[in-house]
Amino acid sequence: EKGGFRTFMDKEINDEPQAVADTLLGRTNTAGNLTLDELRIDEALLRTVDKIIVIACGTAAYAGHVAKYAIEHWCRIPVEVELAHEFRYRDAVVSEKTLVVAISQSGETMDTLMAVRHAREQGAKVLSIVNTHGSTIPRESDAVLYTHAGPEIAVASTKAFLAQLTAAYLLGLYLAQVRGTKFPDEIAGVLADLKAMPNKIRTVIDGGDRIRMIARWMDSRSVLFLGRHVGFPVAMEGALKLKELAYIHAEGFAAGELKHGPIALIEPGIPVFVIVPSPRGRDSLHSKVISNIQEIRARGARTLVIAEEGDDAVLPYADEVFWVPQSPTLLSPLVTVVPLQIFACELATARGLDVDQPRNLAKSVTVE
Numbered sequence: 001e002k003g004g005f006r007t008f009m010d011k012e013i014n015d016e017p018q019a020v021a022d023t024l025l026g027r028t029n030t031a032g033n034l035t036l037d038e039l040r041i042d043e044a045l046l047r048t049v050d051k052i053i054v055i056a057c058g059t060a061a062y063a064g065h066v067a068k069y070a071i072e073h074w075c076r077i078p079v080e081v082e083l084a085h086e087f088r089y090r091d092a093v094v095s096e097k098t099l100v101v102a103i104s105q106s107g108e109t110m111d112t113l114m115a116v117r118h119a120r121e122q123g124a125k126v127l128s129i130v131n132t133h134g135s136t137i138p139r140e141s142d143a144v145l146y147t148h149a150g151p152e153i154a155v156a157s158t159k160a161f162l163a164q165l166t167a168a169y170l171l172g173l174y175l176a177q178v179r180g181t182k183f184p185d186e187i188a189g190v191l192a193d194l195k196a197m198p199n200k201i202r203t204v205i206d207g208g209d210r211i212r213m214i215a216r217w218m219d220s221r222s223v224l225f226l227g228r229h230v231g232f233p234v235a236m237e238g239a240l241k242l243k244e245l246a247y248i249h250a251e252g253f254a255a256g257e258l259k260h261g262p263i264a265l266i267e268p269g270i271p272v273f274v275i276v277p278s279p280r281g282r283d284s285l286h287s288k289v290i291s292n293i294q295e296i297r298a299r300g301a302r303t304l305v306i307a308e309e310g311d312d313a314v315l316p317y318a319d320e321v322f323w324v325p326q327s328p329t330l331l332s333p334l335v336t337v338v339p340l341q342i343f344a345c346e347l348a349t350a351r352g353l354d355v356d357q358p359r360n361l362a363k364s365v366t367v368e
């Protein structure tokens with residue numbers, strides 16, 4: 001069933017363009033409007049929402065972090081992102097006007113389920129983004145937006161993460177449509193950009209030889225990841241993949257936080273992945289991250305840079321560059337995370353580890 005791949009994870013990474021395309025499929029009409037009737041949630045109710053809280057665990061929570069940037073930008077609704085178990089056991093301020101968005105691949109994660117129940121008891125509406133049909137979280141939610149990633153076998157999530165991002169973008173655009181915070185042609189424009197992403201993801205996967213080679217030769221005991229804006233959750237996800245698959249100490253930081261602490265960790269030879277924002281996006285962000293690369297390189301870090309094709313500004317400071325196709329900033333995690341997944345998968349495989357069944361982890365954690 002691995003379809004000729006070494007591992008389920010290799011296959012699932014290869015399936016990512018399809019997972020994104022399938023999650024987009026059938027959710028727009030010919031006029032380019034989003035048709036999420038499947039949510040069966042009253043549009044009038046969506047207009048009353050004054051706060052969104054995204055709850056999830058692990059990789060799904062990082063998809064939620066990206067969702068925050070997109071939804072706040074498109075819909076002007078405040079979005080909080082919280083680990084489900086932390087949300088559940090504090091006195092979160094929730095009302096009937098709160099929309100709780102629960103993200104889960106399995107739909108069975110007990111921490112997330114408990115948070116869903118808690119939110120509904122407080123009067124919030126819960127919309128879940130889930131991959132597994134017939135699972136518990138969608139049954140207990142007011143509305144469901146399914147990701148169509150297909151079954152994910154490897155314990156650590158890869159293609160489901162991309163499908164979660166895609167579903168979160170659709171939700172954000174739908175809210176913008178219903179609430180009128182974006183013009184229809186702007187929404188249609190983003191949808192067209194989204195539909196172009198599967199081919200770009202394919203380009204990254206097909207161009208993965210260099211990162212695989214770097215991964216095979218990596219002997220460091222610690223790897224850092226830096227990103228800014230939507231690159232920040234991507235950095236955290238890159239670090240999580242490395243911990244889960246290769247049992248290597250890894251941390252993801254917000255690049256802006258570097259000088260407030262993490263820069264003390266920089267020592268000669270330490271590998272640092274840096275996710276560089278598009279130079280075509282908010283100009284100051286790009287140049288700030290370039291300065292970060294310069295700073296850590298000056299202290300001896302080995303800089304492994306993920307940058308947009310054509311961004312020659314990274315060249316003087318990068319020990320390695322992994323290019324990704326040009327994409328709108330908010331959608332860029334769909335391509336920038338892929339080299340990091342390939343890196344962790346390859347490094348773990350090279351060390352003889354079981355990437356599909358990492359030690360101590362389970363695909364769905366049904367205890368709190």
Ligand code: BG6
Nearest residue numbers: 058059060104105106109156157
């Ligand atoms: C963990 C898995 O147990 O649960 C992670 O090892 C996953 O890979 C997390 O991201 C959340 O799972 P789910 O099914 O709720 O998305």
